[in-house]
Structures are given as structure tokens and as C-alpha cells.
Amino acid sequence: MSGNANGYKWIGTRTIRPDGVDKVTGRAAFGADFALPGMLVGKILRSPHAHARILSIDSSKAEALPGVKAIVTSADFPEIPPSEAIKGSSPPNYRHLSQNLMAREKVLYDGHAVAAVAATSAAVASEALSLISVEYEVLPHVTDVLEAMKPDAPVLHDDLFTGGVEPKPDKPSNVAKRVEFAIGDIDAGFADADVVVERDYSTEGIHQGYIETHAVVANMGEDGQATIWCSSQGHFMVRQYTAGLLNMNIGDIKVTPAEIGGGFGGKTTVYLEPVALLLSRKSGHAIKMVMTRDEVFRATGPTSGSAMTIKIGAKKDGKITAAEADLKFFAGAFPGAPVHLGCMCGFTPYDIENVKAVGFDVVTNRPKAISYRAPGAPIAAFAIESAIDELAGKLNIEPLALREMNAAREGTRTAYGPTLGVVGFEETLEAAKTHPHFSEPLGPDQGRGIASGYWFNVGGESSASVSVNEDGSVTVTSGAPDIGGSRASLCIMAAEVFGIDIGEVRAVIGDTNATAFNRHTGGSRVTFALGMVVVNAAEDCIVQLRTAAAKIWDIDVEAVVWEEGEARPAGDNAGKFEPLSLGDLAAKTPMTGGPISSEKSSNVQGPGPAFGTHICDVEVDRETGHVKILRYTAIQDAGRAIHPGYVEGQMQGGVAQGIGWALNEEYIYGDDGRLQNPGFLDYRIPVASDLPMIDTVIVEVPNPTHPYGVRGVGEIPIIPPMAAVANAIEDAVGMRLTDLPMSPPKVLEALENGG
């Protein structure tokens, strides 16, 4: 019955993607595709200043404009006091979220929302925005992380005192917290080293670059029941945050998910939904809001930029004795940079006895940073994997061999505390070493770089139902948006359990009333966590099907087995009965006790952490500074690839984004603190002609906690590319570039200056 070499019928096969036809024919409905009768258009007035006190807002002229139906400012939102900032068990800081949604006393970045208008057309709404008069007192600003940490820096928040330091500061500052992770004796480790490398690195703030901008339709009924249609990484998250921000009951809000045109972590919060709902409540109409690309760049979460210092020491034989990182990440206007995750992940690929990683979470006059694939880990990996490469050069050891010598494995203690369980880092290194790419000859000004990366992956609260339809087909309903192929993977796992054709299974994403709570899609969790829930629900259905067959045959349920998609007598002693297929049993449910279905909810734990290793070849143009990616191979431990095509797609997408991060992408701020490049013409993400076909190698070291061995796959691929590119440039022209992006002007300058 097995359909492929791994012993499964469907696991590991490349089934047709269930959302594919709709997407290529333009039928898929994204956030901006919804419409309701009488709907108004909502638009937001944004700050032109990086840092300013709001002295007054006069919207009287805008209110008088024909066609304007409602205007809201922060005064219309409930003020959330510090004591109520945290609600629930895994929340955001609602006080900061509210202040980010609509500025209160101060604007904290260029693009910070100040007021919102609902009008009968986009033109009227735009004109109304121009009629709102805001009086500002412009304040000094700071957008650079190191500048923001200086004692005389402009302070963004008077109530922000550095956490994690003793004694507790008595003056506010822009440093929200200090974190430290350490094992061993770092000084003794460096004293034991024969060779030490130490260098500073920096990365710029970059955007997730999703193609679909934020969009919402919201309607507040006269009975207080609200409905929201939007694209996000979690419609339950939208419901929870909106309710928290507007002091509403969660049960009074229904959120229906649209298809999502990219998120990558950037759609794990709310920007428009509460504003649209408030405008709807005030105007009595449904409201549609769609961000422009300019708004996305100026006002939605990029990832952090950083300033880092890395120091690594090793014996002459290559054994690393000590590793130290000092990471300073900016968080944008409100605390929450993922610096602790960078500290935790950076050195985890290596078995090092003495490690110290210190991180600082720093606020700056930029939009609030939000997650971007494996938040924090790619930033730290750029610096650390560059330092590993430099160390290999000093030791005269081939870089991949140095990684092999120090590779983390089961039983390795990490710097953040735990020892690793079953992991597949060494397997990725072995796959890299034996790949033809690794030994392909290079030409002049060409170089090869290796880099690795680690990510935890996560599980979390997940709910799904599995229903056997009247004809024996199966519907899987879950509540986490499908960003990277989860509908396909859930169908595959359900078909595997039932033993039926994949075409008989359909997966849908239900609204917030259709299933119990689901944590948002993020952390590479959905195929792992929801997959476990769906497998449990499908197995429960099998028990019900066996019970139904037992009733029909009038034998004990223990005498019925489920094999190859049908109920069969367990053996000759059970009796002679013709097998009953899923369709047969579905047709007889009125006489066997009713419909076959199961709904399961679980807080799924035990995500398998994973590693990746990448090989990158570049060619450096010494006249222009242009770096061409010649060849790229990404190798990753997926645990078990449920749908290899989607896993490869995740790997290729992560690499493409990482190459953009490495070579071109950056937020450019002027001296006035205003963003200079809020659009894809000036903020350059890679296009197809920039990239070669990205080779992928899936390594499978199964995660012992998942029935099929799944590990998350969506985040690892963006961790190694920046260092892989930097290491390849160094190999090509002998220059160690330490500041991202390694754009042509920077490369040219380095070439002209001799590195």
C-alpha cells in the first residue's frame, strides 16, 4: 500500500496544492477583496515627524466636508493604564499596542498614526485628511541603536527604565532591558584559546516585504456584534487584540480569515482592524481600509537592526574554547526587539563549554519592530557565522570542517540552558560536504561561503475538527491561516490516517466561530502542532468507524480493524464480512449512531528544533561592487517532509529573502528622521533575475514527539544566507564585510580601500 520509499502512502508525496487553482486564476479572495453594501473608505493621517509632542488636533474642517462620516483619534480609544497592559497568558503589551495604533501625547516615528477618517470615497477621505490640523512640538529624535543608548540621547518614554540590571536605574532611558545567557567560565575559555577573533558587525532594519498590504473590512452591528474580514497570520489573534484594545468581549467579535499574500511574521499584530471597527461604530457603516505600500513601510513592523560584537577563541586543533556575543537590537518605538532569541540561537549550532551572550533591547524613533522569520536568529547568525568563518581562516581549517569539529548534537548543552535532544545538525553538514556544489571549481573573483543556523520551532494551542461527509469524503477544519501550505499538509496527514485517496480530503480554515482557539500561524508551528491535532481527530474518527462497522456486523469493536481505508474483520474468528469502505459507512450513519466527526484541541508541546546549512557561491564585480549569486544550495533538517514541494518552497523563499537582506534591503532615514525609501522602487528586494535556481536538500532526522516526525521548516532558511553571502565575498576577494546590506556602494568602497 505504501506509495513511496518512506513506507507511507501520502506522507512525503507532492500532492497538488489545494489553493493553487484559485491563486493562479485570480479567484482567491485576499483581504482587500471583500465588500459590503454601504461600505465606507477609511484612511489614516500619519505623522511627518520622527518624534514630536502633539499639542492639538483640530478636525472640524474635515468633519464639515461632505461625505465624511466619522473621524477618530486616540481620544476615541480606551486608554490602557500600565496595570492593565498585560492581559492573558501570552499577550502583547496592550498599552504599547494601543499607543502604536494611534499616537497619544507624542508621535514616536515618521508614519505614526494620528487620526483616521471614514468617508464615502477614497478621494473624500484623502481630502479630509488634508483638512485635519495637527499642531506639533518637534522633539529631537534618534534612529540609530548605538546613538539611542548614549546617556544624552533623546528619551522616547519617560516611564521606561532598563530591566535586567542592578541596581535598578533611577532615570529613564531607551534601553528597555538587558538579557544575559551564559555557561561555563568565559574568561578561562579565552585564556585557554590559541587563536581569538573579535570584530564588530551591524545590520540595518529591514521589512518582511510581503506583497499584500494590510487590508480589512469591519462592521459593527447595532447590537454590538462585530464582524471583521482581514488577512492576517491569526484571525484569533486579531479577535483577541481587537477586543483587548477596544474593551470588548471576545465573543462579540467574529473574524473571518482571507487568503494571505505573505506575512513572514509581519502580520502577527493589528494595525487597522480596531481602527476600522471604531470608525464603523461611529459612522454606522461597514469600513474598508487598505494600506498603501508607503504606509506599510512607514508604519508596520520591520525587523530590528543591530550593532554586534562577536569574540570567539579556539585551540590550534580547531576546538572552540570560548564564544562571546554582545548584541544590541533596536525595537523601534516600543520595547520588544527579539534580542534574547538572537542570544539564545546564535551559538547553539556548536558544542562550546564557555559561552556568554548579552543582549540589549533598545527603543528608537522607528516603527515598532515585529517578528520576521526566526526573529533575532538571522541577525545574530550573520555576525557569529561570519566570525566562525574568520576563525577557520586563522586556523587554516576548512570552514565546514571547523563546524563539523564543533558541531552540536544530542546531549550538547546550549548557552540558554537545556541540553539538545534528537537533532540533525551533523547530518546537514554531512549532506553539504557530499553535495556536488561543495567541490565545484570556482573562477576568478568567485568565492564560496558556508553558514549554518538554528531555530527552536514552536507548538502551542491548536484546534481542529475532522468530519466524514455523507459520501465518505473528509473535511478538515482548522483555525490557523494557511501561509506556507498547511492545508496541503493537513490533508496529507488526514489521508494517511484514513488510508483514503488525497482527493477525498479537503482542508478549510474556519472563522473564529467555526473552531476553538488557535494560536496564530508563526514559529513554524502549524504543520507540526495542528498536524498532531488533526492526526488525533482522524484517529478518533477511525475508532468511531470501527464501532459503526461492529454495529453493522453485530460483532465486538475489537474484532474490527481499519486497513487501507476500510473496516475489515480482524481475522477469521471475527466472522466473514465484506469490508466496509469509508463511503459505505458514511452512508449508514443514520443506523449506526449518527455522523462521524471529531474535534480536538490541545496545547501541543515538543516541537523539534532544527538546523540548516547553506552553501553560497558569488562573483564580485570589482568595477561596480555588484555581487552576483552564482549558485546556492540550502540543506535543512525537516524532521519529516510531509509535502516536500512546500518544504523546498519554504527553503527557497527564505534564501531569497536572506539574499535580499544580505545585499540590498535597508531602511534609509534622512537627518530629519523621515524614511527615504518607502516603496519597492527604492527599497530593493530581490527579483527573479537576481537569483539562481536555489538547490535544496531535505535532511530527515524525525522529531520523536510527532507521529510522523515533523519539525518546523518555515524559519530556518532565512538564518544562514547573510553570513553565507558574506563568507563567499570574503572567499572571492579577501574582504570581510561586516555591515549589512553589502550593497554595491559598500562593496566598491571596501574594494577601493583594500578591505
Add this chain to the structure above:
Amino acid sequence: MADVVLSRELARQFTDGETRVAVEAGTMRALVRELDAKFPGIGAALGDGMAVAIDGQIFQDYFLEEVGPNSEVCFLPAIEGG
């Protein structure tokens, strides 16, 4: 006895610098209760925003998890992904 591993930051605040503490407990709830009895205040610090790794396996929400007699229990910040 479970081997509890604390960060240096927590150790500095609550355990006089001791980063490894032996605790007798069958569940995480009992383990945290025991720790709080020995080091007053640490229970609250191990609540919101913290995860735990039991024998290398990370649990984001851990109060009901079982702890083996020789388990290694490490507290760490909760992990958010993208």
C-alpha cells in the same frame, strides 16, 4: 531530585548566585512552588513570559508538565516565532 538550571540573572536576584538547584517535585507546578518556598519571589518571576525545557524538550506553557526524578529543568524566555 530534579536538577533545576536558572539563568545568572535569576540566580543573581533570588538564589545568591546559585544557577543549579536540586528540587523534589513530580510536576512543574510543584517544582515552582518548592522553588518559591526556598527562594521567595522566584515563583512570580518564573510565571508570565517564561518557558521551560524539561530534559531538553521546550514547553511554552508548563505548569501541568510532569518532572522525572532525574529530570533537567531549565527556565528560559518564552519563544515567539515569525
